[in-house]
Amino acid sequence: MDFKDAAVQYLKIARYSHKPESLEDFLKLPRPFYALAFMEQGTATFVSGEQSLTLHPGECLLIPRGTVYQSFWHGDLPVHLTCHFGFVSDAPFADRDIPMQILCDASLGELTKKLYAEKDGEMLSKLAVFYTLCARLYDVMQYTPKPQPDPRLAPAFSFLQGVRGDTVSVEMLARLCHMSPSYFYACFHRATGSSPIVYKQALAVQYATQLLCDPSLSVELIAEMAGFASSSYFRRVFRHFMCQSPRDYRRALLEALSPSAAAQ
Structure with missing residues (x-):
């Protein structure tokens, strides 16, 4: 893989809050990028097809590009940090079938919070944190190797x-x-x-x-x-x-x- 294949096409990180017992429907809005959500308070249930995952405080949820799903938000004021990102080429993850998944890895949460703190800082320091986050995500995510094409x-x-x-x-x-x-x-x-x-x-x-x-x-x-x-x-x-x-x-x-x- 060339370095240019891992160039960032889209990067946005924001803190989101939701009304208690609210529903968000993305069944007709396939995600054009990856999303990594770090739950700060409250809980949320994500349903995609037959898969149902409940996210608790301190946990991260990885939503792969192209996923369609519904999310149900619980608690007094559910809050999460989410990093949305996409590459010019999908080469960094191209050899993997990646499901929507919960990741109980403390460093992912810390890196997500650090990236949010850098959101208005210098671009190079922001990218350094982002690629460190991606490298950790690459190591801990669950996946199935894709069949290699001819x-x-x-x-x-x-x-x-x-x-x-x-x-x-x-x-x-x-x-x-x-x-x-x-x-x-x-x-x-x-x-x-x-x-x-x-x-x-x-x-x-x-x-x-x-x-x-x-x-x-x-x-x-x-x-x-x-x-x-x-x-x-x-x-x-x-x-x-x-x-x-x-x-x-x-x-x-x-x-x-x-x-x-x-x-x-």
């Missing part, structure tokens, strides 16, 4: 992770992998369950979901940054993958990320 496809995966606006064809990717187009397509589909073009679109939409966290960026600019030929085509592809428009997704996401909204 190594012959590595040049195609590497190219697709780094490309944005360039036109991509099956023939081009096949040449990178020294395969015939038909054989490459069959191998790629077997490894990913999708065509190379759909795979590239999914990566672009994933990248766009993180850009939508920045309210200063217009949807038109995000479409360009994510490599789409036009904003109308971006909206159509985004709706196909996310079942909602970019504007609706942004509105719901920014509301969810607002500490003041959580306290209402």
Whole structure:
């Protein structure tokens, strides 16, 4: 993994409080980044599919990118610190299937509090704490190793992770992998369950979901940054993958990320 693969795309840490016995619903809002929550007071139950986890004070909850869930908040005034983060590439965790999980590791809580204290400090010191937190998280998280894809496809995966606006064809990717187009397509589909073009679109939409966290960026600019030929085509592809428009997704996401909204 190159250093650039671990570059931070998104980083936000905030303290959230919730009304007692309140519910937050993210079943239609897949998380575009990872979240690590440190519970300070109260308790909360997180339900994702058949999984149900109850978070107590002093514990941390890791919510992987793409998770959909509901959270139920209990106690007089449930409060938590949460670090939301995403990388330019998913390479730091790309070889792991990571479930939503509770982590009873004191150093994670201390590092989360330290990162929150650095939120208005120097950027380099903030990043130093963040990467120390990630390194500890990497060591203590529970995961299942992902099956390794056909190594012959590595040049195609590497190219697709780094490309944005360039036109991509099956023939081009096949040449990178020294395969015939038909054989490459069959191998790629077997490894990913999708065509190379759909795979590239999914990566672009994933990248766009993180850009939508920045309210200063217009949807038109995000479409360009994510490599789409036009904003109308971006909206159509985004709706196909996310079942909602970019504007609706942004509105719901920014509301969810607002500490003041959580306290209402």
